[in-house]
Amino acid sequence: MATLLGAKRIGPGEKGYIQASLDTKGLRNTVKKVITVSTNDPRTPLVVLTIVADVEREFILSQREIDFGRIDSSSGRTRELTISQAADRGSRVLRAESSLETAKVRLEPVNGSDGHQMRVIVSLRERLLPGYYFGFIVVHTSSPYIKEIRIAYRGRIIG
């Protein structure tokens, strides 16, 4: 949390302010932040200011990453997860793309979810050389706060 003090010295009868800014990215559930202010007022040398918020996730992922594991010629190369819209704020999943050419991604709405749940289907491309593969799936949303959701994927092709 960041704070900004209007003025350090306030004359008799004058007003002052302390501005508090809190970035809620990565925060969950009930959040309580405290600001302590030291003054030369002998009766109130310390003032405690509090900010409280109940932070809700806008989108909930069924899993945070995709692990293809070891892939041989008989293994399936497709995995999927689900993104659910948690808070009813009207934001939607718009599109998804892979950070690398090694994977393809497509979105499909979950039947009966009225667009509030999307399947993110990720496939490793055919004919990749043996080796380790890492990348990100970037899901773009219409949320003004969480514009992108990054989902890591990894896998090892052994033949």
Add this chain to the structure above:
Amino acid sequence: MMRMLNIGTGTMLVLMLSMCVACQMDSGPRVVFDATMRDFGKVVEGQPLKHRYTFTNRGSAPLNIEDVRST
């Protein structure tokens, strides 16, 4: 005579008391915040929260904000 003396003493006492109270109210700086807590209720993750805490120096001497620390 005694009655006049009593009235005089009473007036003096009231005067002294009020001076004392006024003295206590005004001497030195006095910080008074309009509110010390802000509850934003339900917010969406990523939403930036901003709040301005305002205060007044209701004392007779300059108020110094010596330190501001946040968790």
